[in-house]
Amino acid sequence: MSNTPAQPMNVPSGAQTATVAAGCFWGVEHMYRKAFANKGLLDARVGYIGGDTNDPGYRAVCSGRTGHAEALQIAYDPNAVSYRALLEFFYKMHDPTTANSQGPDVGSQYRSAIFYHNAEQEKIAKEITEKVNKQWWKGKVVTEVLPAGQWWDAETYHQEYLDKNPSGYECPSHFLRKFPDLVD
Template identity: 60%
Template sequence: MYSSASFLGAMPSFIHRLARPFTSSARLSLNPSEAAALPSGAQRATFAAGCFWGVEHEFRKHFGGAERGLYDARVGYIGGDVSSPSYRAVCSGETGHAEATQLTFDPDKITYRQLVEFFYRFHDPTTRDRQGNDRGTQYRSGIFFHDAEQERVAREVTRLADEQWWHGKIATEILPASQWWDAEDYHQLYLEKNPYGYVCASHYVRPLPDLKY
């Protein structure tokens, strides 16, 4: 049994995990042109699925490091019409950006199809502009494709996931990848730095059957 003291001591971590902290810390790394070049043969994939801390964390947990094909996962902002958006501005819903994760991966070890399928397993794509308790256009579900082949795969997997998993309710947008902006440094690897940090209730891997193609 917990003593009252131990219970009270656990409360901040519990509350912190349910309530998303908000900060106005100054933004770092604003210029997307400074992004590191892709490793030879690597590709990028960009997804929005609610709070980007959990999205980045789930992809890293599932696909591991470079030995398993995932070179990097960055959180940031995409799909808006304001240059150099800050976290505070994006959270206002006025910039049009979605919180997103951009993956750099080895297509010889991970296929884009696998990434899209996993995307539909670990979040709820049926709630428009919402994930769990997080509400707003910045939390929308989206796939931002980088070429025609990614678009083809994204639309095919979406159609099948909608038919076989989500019963015709998928609200995910599928759009060409526009300007990417890295989020502030304190957002990168947030849940590794803050293991008791906020986790969106809809971010967990669902035991869905394999899609039938």
């Protein structure tokens, strides 16, 4: 199946986009949809970003040879949820201390990364990463903070996969950890 570069999500004026990679994108999408339903999440879709291959497909990305990460792109209402809150959730829902892996999923496609869309997001992503590295993960965070490049939607059957397949694979490292509030 051929993918095409994604068209912008159909969201209201004033909405913003956040893009994160935290391992297998099925679980990441599922957790964000559950946590932020009716709390600012307007849309979410899984796809590929950060590589050097045009028109990536799932099998090619899973080979680890495309440079792409499995990722989640979120459209959100910044009046209902902040970018900071989305990133704090990101750091609680996966293990950002393992380079190129989450649980049994190994390869650069499963890396931990934040792909920022503007200078303000870059600033916030770096601030939050520094704080969680010091306060929660004790100097072990390997998450990349990178500019968002070309986004490619994953194949249709991957979208909302765990809603359609409730007994489908979910990475065991995807669960919400309990951390104290970050201190400024």
